[in-house]
Amino acid sequence: MKRLAIQAKDFDVAAELAALEALGGGGVASFTGVVRGGDGLLALELEHYPAMTQAQVARIVEDAMARWPLLGASVIHRVGRLEPGARIVFVGTASRHRTAALESCAFLIDWLKSHAPFWKKEHFEGGATQWVEARAEDEAKAKKWGG
Amino acid sequence: MATLTIVYFAWVREAIGRDEEQVERAQAGATVADLVAMLAARGGGYAQALGDPARLRAAIDQRFAPLDTPIGDAREIALFPPVTGG
Numbered sequence: 001m002k003r004l005a006i007q008a009k010d011f012d013v014a015a016e017l018a019a020l021e022a023l024g025g026g027g028v029a030s031f032t033g034v035v036r037g038g039d040g041l042l043a044l045e046l047e048h049y050p051a052m053t054q055a056q057v058a059r060i061v062e063d064a065m066a067r068w069p070l071l072g073a074s075v076i077h078r079v080g081r082l083e084p085g086a087r088i089v090f091v092g093t094a095s096r097h098r099t100a101a102l103e104s105c106a107f108l109i110d111w112l113k114s115h116a117p118f119w120k121k122e123h124f125e126g127g128a129t130q131w132v133e134a135r136a137e138d139e140a141k142a143k144k145w146g147g
Numbered sequence: 148m149a150t151l152t153i154v155y156f157a158w159v160r161e162a163i164g165r166d167e168e169q170v171e172r173a174q175a176g177a178t179v180a181d182l183v184a185m186l187a188a189r190g191g192g193y194a195q196a197l198g199d200p201a202r203l204r205a206a207i208d209q210r211f212a213p214l215d216t217p218i219g220d221a222r223e224i225a226l227f228p229p230v231t232g233g
């Protein structure tokens with residue numbers, strides 16, 4: 001099972017997990033990213049490259065399925081304006097082996113951060129805005145997976 | 148004259164003040180880096196957005212590509228900052 005969604009609307013984590021559990025592998029791992037508040041942050045605005053995003057995320061998912069014995073992988077990434085506490089991203093994997101489920105889940109979120117065309121802009125109280133800068137640490141995390 | 152579509156994202160788009168434009172292929176140069184240099188030479192927001200290629204990333208026909216990649220028969224070049232999704 002492969003599920004990819006790039007969408008403005010929220011998603012139901014329980015329903016996503018249930019779909020992965022129903023594959024019968026016995027092991028499901030997931031990661032949910034949530035907008036972190038603080039420092040007067042009002043919202044994050046997520047921009048993406050619509051002509052490229054879906055195909056690029058599909059390549060990342062195919063890469064994960066080629067590296068680990070997965071029964072299913074789900075990636076949901078939201079775009080648009082998201083306030084603190086809002087879910088941004090969901091990655092879920094199902095396998096007969098817990099190591100495969102856990103490692104492929106970590107791989108997917110690391111690669112989404114550094115290999116998918118999304119950009120975050122922060123909006124603060126008082127009207128200030130700032131584009132989030134890519135962190136060398138995220139690039140390093142992605143590199144450790146090779147390829 | 149064949150044209151090339153250039154698309155911009157994030158602060159590159161904001162500094163240039165547009166999200167897309169057409170460039171005559173013959174003026175684009177051999178590589179993405181040549182195209183970036185040609186656009187940056189327009190000055191103003193272009194120079195601000197594209198003057199420091201080390202801060203830029205690119206895609207050729209919706210696939211990431213290093214700036215020294217030849218443009219070849221590409222139809223769409225995207226210029227943007229390093230990605231920050233996830």
